[in-house]
Each structure stands twice: as C-alpha cells, then as structure tokens.
Amino acid sequence: MPIDIERARRETPAASHLLHFNNAGAALMPTPVLQAQLDHLRLEAEMGGYEAAAAVDNRVEAIYGSIAQLLNADHAEIALVENATVAWDMAFYSVGFAPGDRILTAEAEYASNYIAFLQVARRTGAVIEVVPSDAAGELDVEALERMIDDRVKLIAITHVPTNGGLVNPAAAIGRIARAHGSLFLLDACQSVGQMPIDVAAIGCDMLSATGRKYLRGPRGTGFLYVRRAVLDRLEPPFLDLQAATWVSPDRYEMRGDARRFENWERNVAAQLGLGAAVDYALGWGIAEISLRIEALADDLRRRLAAIPGVSVRDRGRRRCGIVTFTVEGKSARALVDALRWQRINCHTSGPSSTLLDARARRLPDLVRASVHYYNTEDEVARFAAAIAALA
Ligand SMILES: Cc1ncc(COP(=O)(O)O)c(C=O)c1O
Numbered sequence: 250m251p252i253d254i255e256r257a258r259r260e261t262p263a264a265s266h267l268l269h270f271n272n273a274g275a276a277l278m279p280t281p282v283l284q285a286q287l288d289h290l291r292l293e294a295e296m297g298g299y300e301a302a303a304a305v306d307n308r309v310e311a312i313y314g315s316i317a318q319l320l321n322a323d324h325a326e327i328a329l330v331e332n333a334t335v336a337w338d339m340a341f342y343s344v345g346f347a348p349g350d351r352i353l354t355a356e357a358e359y360a361s362n363y364i365a366f367l368q369v370a371r372r373t374g375a376v377i378e379v380v381p382s383d384a385a386g387e388l389d390v391e392a393l394e395r396m397i398d399d400r401v402k403l404i405a406i407t408h409v410p411t412n413g414g415l416v417n418p419a420a421a422i423g424r425i426a427r428a429h430g431s432l433f434l435l436d437a438c439q440s441v442g443q444m445p446i447d448v449a450a451i452g453c454d455m456l457s458a459t460g461r462k463y464l465r466g467p468r469g470t471g472f473l474y475v476r477r478a479v480l481d482r483l484e485p486p487f488l489d490l491q492a493a494t495w496v497s498p499d500r501y502e503m504r505g506d507a508r509r510f511e512n513w514e515r516n517v518a519a520q521l522g523l524g525a526a527v528d529y530a531l532g533w534g535i536a537e538i539s540l541r542i543e544a545l546a547d548d549l550r551r552r553l554a555a556i557p558g559v560s561v562r563d564r565g566r567r568r569c570g571i572v573t574f575t576v577e578g579k580s581a582r583a584l585v586d587a588l589r590w591q592r593i594n595c596h597t598s599g600p601s602s603t604l605l606d607a608r609a610r611r612l613p614d615l616v617r618a619s620v621h622y623y624n625t626e627d628e629v630a631r632f633a634a635a636i637a638a639l640a
Pocket residue numbers: 273332333334335359361407409410411436438439458459460471
C-alpha cells in the first residue's frame with residue numbers, strides 16, 4: 250500500500266516548518282521514536298536507571314527481534330552498539346589477519362573503514378586491494394571475480410557510499426564471497442531503512458548499520474549482524490562482562506551469540522527509540538519506503554540537472570535517496586549555509602570522507618541533499634528553486 254504521506258508528516262512534527270534533506274546525516278525522528286525515549290528517561294528519573302531497565306527488559310529484548318525481522322536474520326545474530334562505526338570496527342577487528350592476507354574493498358569506501366584497513370595492514374602485514382569500479386561507477390563484479398583467490402580473507406564493501414546515490418551490487422559480491430569462502434563485511438550504514446536488506450539473499454557474513462540515518466532512530470545507536478555460522482571464526486577485539494562471563498580465576502566463557510560484540514553499559518532510552526524506529530519503518534513497509542525515496546530522488550536529480558551551472562555527481566545504475574551536486578563558482582559550504590537561513594537542511598560531503606573515489610573523479614566538496622519518504626514533491630521543487638536562485 251502506498252505510504253500515507255499526510256500521516257507520515259503529521260507524525261514528523263518538524264516537517265511543518267523545516268525542509269529536511271539531511272536524512273543521510275540524521276533523519277527526523279517520528280513521534281513514536283521520540284516518545285519511546287522520553288517515556289524511558291522519565292522512568293529512569295522516577296525509579297532509577299537499573300530499576301527502569303529491569304522494568305523494560307522484555308521491550309529491550311524485542312529490539313533484537315525487530316532488527317532480525319528487518320534484515321531477515323535471527324535475533325541471536327544481532328548485537329546492539331553505539332553507532333555504525335563501532336559495529337563495523339567490532340566485526341573488522343575480529344578477523345585475524347596474517348601477513349599476505351588480502352582485504353578487497355571498493356573505490357567508494359568510507360574513510361573510517363579505510364583508516365582501519367590501513368592500521369591493520371600496518372600491524373599485521375595484510376594487504377589492501379581496491380576492486381575497480383565499472384563504467385557506471387559500481388564495484389566491477391567481473392574484476393572482483395578475477396581478483397579473488399584463497400588469500401582473500403575479507404571483502405569489505407560500503408553498500409551505499411556517503412557521497413552519492415550509488416548502490417553497490419551487494420548480492421553479486423556475496424555470491425562471489427561465498428563461492429570462495431571469504432568473509433564478507435557489508436557497511437549498510439546508508440542503506441538500512443531506505444531499501445530492503447535481506448542478509449540471506451545478500452550473503453554477507455557481517456553487516457553494520459546506524460540508527461539515526463534512514464531508520465529515523467536516535468543518535469548514538471547502531472547494530473551489527475553476524476551470521477551464526479561465522480561467529481566462531483571471529484575473535485572480538487575486546488570483551489567485557491556482557492560479552493563473556495568470568496567463570497574461574499584463569500578463564501572466561503564468551504557468549505554463544507552475537508552479543509559477544511556488545512558491551513554492558515548502554516543508553517536504554519536510545520535503544521528503545523531504535524526499536525521503535527525499526528518497528529515504525531516495518532509498519533510502512535521497506536519496499537514502499539524505497540520506491541518513494543527513489544522517485545523523489547530521481548525528480549530532484551532531474552530538476553537540479555536542468556539548472557545552468559549545476560552538475561549532479563551521482564553514479565550507479567540504480568540510484569538511491571542521496572543526491573550530490575556542485576554549483577559552478579559556488580562553495581558547497583556557502584550553499585548549505587545559505588539554505589539553512591531558509592529553513593532548508595542539507596549537508597556537505599568532502600573528499601576526505603571517500604578519498605579514493607573523490608580523487609579518481611576529482612571531486613570538490615559536494616552538496617548532499619538526501620530525501621526520505623516523508624519528504625514531498627513540493628519540497629523537491631522548492632529545494633531546486635532555492636538552488637536555482639543561488640546558482
Ligand atoms: C557509508 C557510511 N559508513 C559508516 C558511517 C559511520 O556511521 P556512524 O556515524 O553511525 O558511526 C557513515 C556515516 O556517515 C557512512 O556514511
């Protein structure tokens with residue numbers, strides 16, 4: 250069923266006075282997400298933090314089930330952490346690399362991930378190799394097929410990069426990873442919540458995501474999926490008393506599920522907000538969300554491309570809700586600031602966040618306008634008109 254936009258906007262209070270195209274930064278939270286957090290904060294203030302947590306234990310437990318449903322996983326394969334970076338790092342630093350092990354990644358890889366590759370390569374002697382992009386800008390699956398061998402310990406790919414509408418062919422990469430027995434870590438930070446994600450169909454072993462972007466959850470929330478079958482091939486980089494139990498003076502036992510990647514202290518209110526966000530997204534239907542986002546983003550690209558001096562920079566066969574562009578003679582920062590005065594939110598994406606891709610394409614700072622299903626066709630037209638007036 251198509252999304253009821255009026256209801257979606259009623260349940261997004263800021264939508265009445267703000268044009269928010271910064272959903273790839275942090276989307277606007279809908280009221281049930283805000284309410285879940287406020288209720289729990291009040292409970293903590295009234296009865297104490299530990300006591301409040303005990304009172305909502307079953308609701309916290311249900312968050313794992315909701316995320317599992319979102320990803321087509323099992324609840325025992327989900328860990329709740331502070332953000333996508335912690336999720337990704339916990340997975341990546343769990344892989345034991347030896348000299349000569351190969352890490353394959355893509356050109357549009359995210360800075361934090363690549364920095365971690367560099368650190369681990371320096372420490373262990375593993376080597377980083379970048380699979381080239383094809384003519385459309387997506388990871389070249391045939392090149393990956395040619396490059397893979399049994400020294401490839403890990404394929405780590407960003408599904409949707411931070412700097413544009415590109416969607417990397419995750420399922421095709423997954424098939425190759427499976428066929429060769431390489432681990433596959435998918436950074437789904439920008440794709441979870443904006444398009445259907447099925448870990449079984451994709452064939453990834455680990456997947457990291459954040460709460461605040463396309464899921465419309467609170468800041469400071471994230472999660473990691475780890476396929477049960479690979480759990481014992483991974484050694485978490487640190488363990489605490491949530492991840493393991495101290496069973497005798499010289500021994501601990503790790504948890505048998507993905508929560509071995511968690512740590513104990515948590516923002517329960519924020520996690521309840523995350524659970525509410527996942528349930529809210531599932532309530533609309535991710536396929537419906539995705540259809541609407543892609544239609545709005547296509548409309549925005551078309552309108553921007555028609556403005557003299559504007560160049561849309563997105564690549565990929567299929568393009569998602571992140572739209573990046575430049576305006577001749579104008580700095581991205583100045584444009585974003587000028588729009589802010591008009592109660593229009595968007596963001597910049599700088600070369601250092603996707604250095605390889607930015608260098609290959611000689612990209613300057615980009616304006617990043619990222620749409621969500623609660624945005625409207627009228628907002629797309631207003632945004633394009635505001636850019637035309639500034640161009
Ligand atoms: C592709 C990608 N991966 C990872 C991250 C990091 O997410 P977080 O800030 O939740 O750690 C981002 C954030 O913008 C991102 O765009």
